[in-house]
Amino acid sequence: MSSTVLLNLLRCGRSTIARQTFLAARSSPETSTASGKLVGVVGVRQASGSARFDSDGSGQPVTWDSFGIWDNRIEEPVLLPSSIRYGKPIPQVSLSRVGSASILGLRKQNEDRLRIARIHDNLLYFAVFDGHGGPHAADYCYTFMEKFIRDALEEEDDLEKVLKKAFLDADKALHTHLSYFNNASFLTAGTTATVAMLRDGVELVVGSVGDSRAMLCKKGRATKLTKDHTPDRKDERHRIQRFGGFVTWNSVGQANVNGRLAMTRSIGDFHLKTSGVIAEPDTQRVNVQHANDSFLALTTDGINFLLSDQEICDAINQCQDPTEAADVIAQQVPGALSFALTVTLSRS
Structure with a gap:
């Protein structure tokens, strides 16, 4: 549980003519072959090889400024359907622009897992699973959470409802999976799950x-998108108590459910389900404001114990590239298991 995972997203750069900020992405085989829905641009945006894409209606071509120390002038494939829908150029984000670092520290086993994927041309998936009690729950979510999301998308378009259904389905299926092994200790494995989905680049x-x-880092300031599910929260503690569970505090003041688990929601931990530990996620939806939002970070408790959200934001901003950013964050937890992943979309 002292591990770290960081997803660094949504870095924005500004147009020198339109003065409007957009997500930036490097051209790659993954993005340049997406069913003809992307248009590569350098300096001037063009559609179908001739029509000029002028976002401000001025008739002037859109050109691009340099993107600070992380990027120079780069090609940016554009999601045309999304750009038309929102009335501004929205680049396709390449999953090839990822940096990661892993430090095992004093731990014997890494129970953390992360996953990134392009579910559809316009939908990205980023997930962090911080396992405990063995790697079984984190492994299962790493392998199958995307499947449950895809299944839910066939029935529902609302991404908040999709995530709630996927989390609950994953928890139910994990119980069935672990029960096959006829090993009671497997049923005590659990994992956190933090999943971010970016649709239409917005x-x-x-x-x-x-x-x-x-x-989310907005204008250089960190804005939380999640709340910790711990027994320290009055509403979470009351649910545990309503189910017949209890809360104790250890020698360092950490609250635990039934003296065993430092969180009140998780996937797995089936020995504590009757005590009020649930798998239903809290969800939040925001529209990315390209001129203000520079990146999204997903972190596990190891880094959160030492660094505030603002300190994480400041540290990433001082790095030269996503690989360095991941390494810098991972190195903040000496002696502990640390894993960091950075995915750069654009930079202001």
């Missing part, structure tokens, strides 16, 4: 259970 929806966090 709609950001986050779902979370446990004490892993998500925060």
